Structures are given as C-alpha cells and as structure tokens.
Amino acid sequence: MSAISSIMKRELQSYFATPIAYVFIVIFLIMSGVFGFYFGNLYERGQADLIPFFNFHPWLYLFLVPAVAMRLWSEERNSGNIELLMTLPVRKMDWVLGKFFAAWIFIGIALLLTFPMVISINYLGNPDNGLIVASYMGSLLLAGGFLAIGSCISAATKNQVIAFILSVVVCFLFLLSGFPMVLNFFKVFMPQVIVDAIASTSFLTHFDSITKGVLDLGDITYFGMTIALWLYATSLIIDMKKAD
Amino acid sequence: MIECLNLTKKFGHFTAVNDLSFTANKGQVLGFLGPNGAGKSTTMKMVTGFLEPTAGHIKVCGTDIKQDPIAVKQKIGYLPEGAPSYGEMEVGQFLHFVANLRNIKANLLKSSVDSVVQRVNLEKVFYQKIETLSKGFKRRVGLAQAIIHDPEVLIMDEPTDGLDPNQKHQVRALITNMSKDKTIILSTHILEEVHAVCDRAIIIAGGEIVADNSPSEMEKMSRYHHAVSFVSDLDTGLLNKIKNMNCVLDVDYDARLKETTVFPTQGLFIFDEISDFLRKEAIQVKSLKMEAGRLDEVFRNITQTVGEREVLK
Numbered sequence: 001m002s003a004i005s006s007i008m009k010r011e012l013q014s015y016f017a018t019p020i021a022y023v024f025i026v027i028f029l030i031m032s033g034v035f036g037f038y039f040g041n042l043y044e045r046g047q048a049d050l051i052p053f054f055n056f057h058p059w060l061y062l063f064l065v066p067a068v069a070m071r072l073w074s075e076e077r078n079s080g081n082i083e084l085l086m087t088l089p090v091r092k093m094d095w096v097l098g099k100f101f102a103a104w105i106f107i108g109i110a111l112l113l114t115f116p117m118v119i120s121i122n123y124l125g126n127p128d129n130g131l132i133v134a135s136y137m138g139s140l141l142l143a144g145g146f147l148a149i150g151s152c153i154s155a156a157t158k159n160q161v162i163a164f165i166l167s168v169v170v171c172f173l174f175l176l177s178g179f180p181m182v183l184n185f186f187k188v189f190m191p192q193v194i195v196d197a198i199a200s201t202s203f204l205t206h207f208d209s210i211t212k213g214v215l216d217l218g219d220i221t222y223f224g225m226t227i228a229l230w231l232y233a234t235s236l237i238i239d240m241k242k243a244d
Numbered sequence: 245m246i247e248c249l250n251l252t253k254k255f256g257h258f259t260a261v262n263d264l265s266f267t268a269n270k271g272q273v274l275g276f277l278g279p280n281g282a283g284k285s286t287t288m289k290m291v292t293g294f295l296e297p298t299a300g301h302i303k304v305c306g307t308d309i310k311q312d313p314i315a316v317k318q319k320i321g322y323l324p325e326g327a328p329s330y331g332e333m334e335v336g337q338f339l340h341f342v343a344n345l346r347n348i349k350a351n352l353l354k355s356s357v358d359s360v361v362q363r364v365n366l367e368k369v370f371y372q373k374i375e376t377l378s379k380g381f382k383r384r385v386g387l388a389q390a391i392i393h394d395p396e397v398l399i400m401d402e403p404t405d406g407l408d409p410n411q412k413h414q415v416r417a418l419i420t421n422m423s424k425d426k427t428i429i430l431s432t433h434i435l436e437e438v439h440a441v442c443d444r445a446i447i448i449a450g451g452e453i454v455a456d457n458s459p460s461e462m463e464k465m466s467r468y469h470h471a472v473s474f475v476s477d478l479d480t481g482l483l484n485k486i487k488n489m490n491c492v493l494d495v496d497y498d499a500r501l502k503e504t505t506v507f508p509t510q511g512l513f514i515f516d517e518i519s520d521f522l523r524k525e526a527i528q529v530k531s532l533k534m535e536a537g538r539l540d541e542v543f544r545n546i547t548q549t550v551g552e553r554e555v556l557k
Contacts, residue, residue, distance in 0.1 A: 003344075003345055006341060006344040006345055007345075010330075010333075010337075010341050013333075013337070014330065014332050014333070017332045017333070018332050079328055079331075080324060080325070080326055080328040081328045081329070081330065083289070083294050083322075083324040083325075083328065084322075084324055084328050084329070084389070086293070086294050087292045087293055087294050087317055087320070087322045087324070088317060088342070088345045088346065089314045089315075089317040089318040089345070089346065089347065090314075090345050091314065242294070242295075243255070243289075243295055
C-alpha cells in the first residue's frame with residue numbers, strides 16, 4: 001500500500017474512533033437542513049430546486065471546515081508525534097496530501113449524507129438533477145479550498161483554538177472578496193478590471209457560478225490551484241515550525 | 245554505522261550543538277550523557293533527519309542524509325523522547341500502520357508485527373487503545389515501533405525514563421540482545437544504565453563533547469577509582485592512622501552509614517594494605533570492598549566545569 005493511502009486510511013479511522021466524526025456529521029446535517037428549510041424557505045418558495053440549500057454552504061463551511069482542519073497538524077505538533085512522522089521514510093508531501101484527502105473525504109461523506117434532500121425534492125417536483133450534481137461538486141470544491149487553508153494555518157500553530165480562529169478569519173476573507181457589498185465599495189473608485197480581479201479571488205464567485213449550473217473548467221482550475229498552493233505552503237510551514 | 249562530522253545546530257542566536265563529531269560503529273551501544281539542555285536530543289534529532297543541521301555532515305551506513313533522507317530514515321529506528329504515538333489507535337493497528345509506512349512487504353507484515361509484539365511483550369494489550377495504557381506499556385509500544393523493521397541503526401531518546409525497575413531491566417536486556425548487529429545510540433540520565441548497556445559513553449555539555457570513552461575507562465577518572473571502603477565503628481585515632489599511611493591520599497567518613505572510604509595516592513592499589521591494617525588493629529568490619537569508580541562523580545566534575553565556563557563566557 002502506498003504511503004498516502006496508508007495515511008489516509010489511518011486518519012479516516014481516527015475520525016471515526018473519536019467522537020469528532022459523529023458530532024461533525026450530526027451538526028452538519030442539522031444545520032444544513034435548518035438553513036435550507038427555515039432561512040432559505042426551500043419549501044415555501046414552491047420551486048423544485050436546492051438553491052437555498054446550497055446557498056448556505058459557504059457560511060456553514062466557514063465554521064465547520066476549520067473545526068475539522070484545526071487538528072490536522074497542530075495536534076501532531078502538540079503531542080510530539082510530528083517527530084515520529086517526520087522520521088519515518090515518507091515524503092513530507094505524502095503526509096500533507098494524505099491528511100488533507102482524508103479530511104476532504106470525511107467532509108464528502110457528511111455531504112453525501114444530505115441525500116434525503118435530493119430525494120425529497122425529486123418527490124416534490126421535477127428539479128434539474130444535473131444542476132444539483134454540479135452544485136454538490138461545487139460545494140465539495142469549496143470545502144476543499146477551506147480545508148487547504150485550514151491545513152496550512154494548523155501547521156503554523158500548536159494551539160488548536162488559535163488555528164481554528166485564524167482559519168475562520170482567513171476563510172472569511174476569501175469569501176468576502178466576492179461579496180456584493182465589498183465589490184460595490186471597490187466599484188466606486190476602481191476600474192471594473194480590478195473589481196473583477198478582486199471578485200475572481202473569491203471562493204464565493206466561483207462557487208456561485210458552479211451552483212448556477214456553469215461547471216466551467218476555469219472554476220474547477222481555480223479551486224484546484226488554490227488547494228495546491230495552500231498545501232504546498234503547508235509543507236513549507238511544517239519544515240519551518242516543526243522544531244519549536 | 246553513523247558518522248557525524250562537525251555538526252552544528254543553531255536556533256536563532258542560541259547554539260544548541262557546536263561542532264560535534266563522532267563515529268559510532270556496528271555492534272556498539274553508544275550512550276549520550278549530559279545535563280538537560282546539553283544538546284543530546286538535538287543531536288539525535290539531526291541524525292534521525294528530523295532537524296537539518298546548520299552546518300556539518302551526517303552519514304548513516306555510508307549514505308549522506310542530505311542527499312537521500314528517505315533511504316537514511318528507512319535504515320533508522322527511532323524512539324523519540326516521551327515515546328509519542330496515536331492514543332486513539334489500538335496497539336496492533338498502530339504497529340501495522342508504522343510497518344506499512346516502513347515499507348515492510350505485505351506478506352511479511354503480519355509476521356513482523358507479531359514478532360515485535362512478542363519481543364517487547366505487548367501480547368496482552370494488542371487490542372487495547374494506546375491512550376489507556378500505562379506509561380511502561382506506552383514506552384514499549386514506542387520501542388516496538390522503532391525496531392519493527394529490524395533497523396541497522398537504532399536511536400533512542402531516554403528509553404527507560406519513567407519505567408519501574410523491572411521494566412528497565414527488560415528494556416536493557418532487549419537492547420543488549422539487539423546490540424550485536426546494530427549500531428545503537430541512546431541518551432540517558434541514569435548513570436547505572438550506561439554501565440548496564442553501553443560500551444561507550446559520550447558526555448555532552450554545552451553542545452560539545454567533553455568526554456568520549458568506555459564507561460570503565462571513565463570510572464578511572466573518578467577519585468573513587470580503586471578506593472577502598474568499609475563499614476565499621478572507627479574512632480578518630482584510627483582514622484588518622486589510616487590517613488597517615490603512605491599510600492593513602494585522603495579518608496572520608498560517612499557518620500550516618502558508618503562507612504569509611506579510603507582514597508589511594510594516584511594510581512596505587514591499596515586494598516591489601518587496608519585489609520592488613522584492619523586485621524592488625526582487630527577492627528570488626530561489616531563489609532569491605534574496592535570501588536571501580538563513580539560515574540556520577542566524573543559526570544558532575546566534567547559537566548560542572550563546562551557549566552561554569554559557559555557562565556563566565
């Protein structure tokens with residue numbers, strides 16, 4: 001078995017060996033339901049789609065994904081395990097990827113468990129299921145982006161609380177840059193090109209365009225690049241910080 | 245075989261290890277001694293590839309660690325200080341995980357886990373979560389993890405720290421058993437351990453090697469080397485008589501233990517003289533022995549002078 005898959009398997013097992021997995025999944029399912037139905041008026045709108053449900057995902061992830069990511073590295077450093085990991089004959093990047101993918105798969109499992117939503121909406125009407133699939137992919141990519149940021153920040157501190165708070169803040173900035181309020185503010189004194197450039201750094205812009213059904217290669221590449229960049233930064237930070 | 249050449253490690257302005265060189269050969273158990281913060285752990289962390297040296301070279305079994313860190317790590321088994329592991333995993337799961345990452349082939353996986361479990365006596369706790377284990381068992385899990393791939397080089401940071409005397413004895417026996425075909429480095433605070441398992445001791449203080457010798461050679465540096473001690477009721481008159489003997493340098497009397505220690509003049513063997521004297525004077529003696537030397541005294545002498553030098557700097 002290759003190193004990455006060994007690491008992934010161990011990490012996934014550890015989520016389910018501790019209460020983390022169950023707490024996370026239950027909270028995620030309750031919250032996404034509450035947001036979709038009550039605040040998004042999914043039912044009252046009288047339209048057979050899951051747009052209100054997906055619209056709340058960025059805000060849900062903003063808190064839940066850093067909660068998963070915070071322990072990725074800071075726990076290893078705090079417990080001294082990092083010394084064991086880094087002296088095994090495994091490349092550093094394999095650790096970074098293995099841990100990241102395990103967490104991503106874990107969030108993916110939670111996301112998959114929202115399938116009753118899809119069944120309900122299909123029972124109630126005739127939704128565009130292609131759009132729903134695209135939205136699920138967009139949601140997963142968004143979670144991956146947040147997770148990569150969280151992984152990097154978790155590598156920078158031994159303290160999980162600090163890792164959590166900083167991750168929320170950085171993720172929030174990445175959301176905010178696509179927020180109409182922020183963009184309108186820049187529009188006042190900046191040319192459209194720069195406003196677009198700011199908007200294009202936002203997770204929200206790319207997520208929105210995917211959930212509108214435009215599964216553009218550019219959006220996917222954007223998330224892919226963002227994840228790759230933050231994971232590369234993770235491996236650099238591990239090197240810098242492992243000794244303290 | 246481990247070769248370290250001019251190793252230096254700096255953390256900011258602080259020099260943890262300063263121009264350290266040594267070679268450890270196969271079949272050798274090398275003990276690192278030194279006060280806390282002397283640079284023992286830092287040196288071990290560099291040899292295992294956890295930290296990169298600021299300057300200097302490390303070769304393990306002929307491979308330079310900078311050129312091929314993965315190959316070097318494959319050859320080393322390492323027990324970090326405090327024996328960290330994943331608490332939420334069962335002992336068996338954890339060992340399988342490490343064996344996988346150590347590239348042990350799938351068909352040998354089970355047998356190598358089983359054999360290491362048997363060697364360090366983990367059968368009883370094989371299905372138990374590591375976080376529920378006692379300190380001794382946790383340490384043994386760490387040890388099992390370090391030797392699971394039968395490494396050529398074994399590096400252990402305080403392997404017996406916090407173990408009870410029986411467990412210590414067990415771990416030492418294990419180390420001695422493995423020492424024939426491996427290069428072993430261990431760090432310790434326990435000086436009797438150096439005697440029990442090491443054939444060479446390096447004393448590190450202030451990031452530098454201050455002594456490098458076999459434990460018995462080191463004992464010869466002690467003023468207790470060939471000193472004669474006996475337990476008996478003595479009066480000052482007799483003590484002075486002994487002190488005035490030609491071959492005697494000094495006499496110590498411990499009133500609580502009623503133990504007299506007679507130090508010989510440099511290099512002399514005085515056991516016969518002292519026992520003759522005691523017999524002549526018809527002194528009742530409870531025990532009479534010749535000392536080989538005291539490592540703790542040598543250790544204190546060497547490391548304290550270095551400590552003072554550091555302060556003067």
